[in-house]
Amino acid sequence: MKNKFIVCNWKMNGNKKLVTEFIDEISESTRSQGQGIPPKIIACFPFPYLPSLSSCANSADFENTDIISLGAQDCSSEERGAFTGDVSANMLRDIGCDYVILGHCERRKYHKESDSTILAKALSAIKNNITPIICIGESSPCKFDIEIQQQITSSIPSDGKIIIAYEPVWAVGAPYEAVSSGHISRAISYIKSCIHPAEDRCLGVLYGGAANTINALQIMASGADGLMLGRAGMNAKEVLDIAQICSSNQKN
């Protein structure tokens, strides 16, 4: 059975205190948890706070590195050099990052990232042994057929381990009622049929966009292999509740 994932995308939010409290609360609770198949929680803090988790993960009192992993929110496609402000995948690997979110709709919008840029970044991540979490999603529900196919063809590498996050642009930041399980279920099964789910290299197709404790069970029942959380992902209690929902879904 495949691992389920909960990706906490903090975007450009938080501070040192909130990051430390989040890590403490998650590690404390997962340490005292009993049996079950807990999903992997991937904490994607802003760049300056990534070392907080890597230093905890290296310390003796942080025993659950299998449960919580470190992810970044972007990386460069370049290895090194005169690229002011950029961070390379090999730097992320150096501080213990195992995952990187690529092609989030906010990067596509505000940084004008194209599918080919995202593909180049994904190849660099894979080369540096970091699993890219590649975001795809249509700009409006009626554009699914045209835009998703194009994004799959042009931004997803044909080799190497990947996670895909289906994040319809219209659902990101929306009220949770915006999400229809029928739409998610059709989208996830279409994406899985394009990616050849039998291939072990695709670790999962996640869903992101207004997911929270209220709709998590319904979304997981729509065939998602996990959730990518924005607002809900900054609240440790909510993340733990959603983790519980994912593991109960996994048992069924």
Ligand SMILES: O=C(CO)COP(=O)(O)O
């Ligand atoms: O962008 C998202 C996760 O990457 C989703 O954000 P919200 O969960 O806040 O809608």
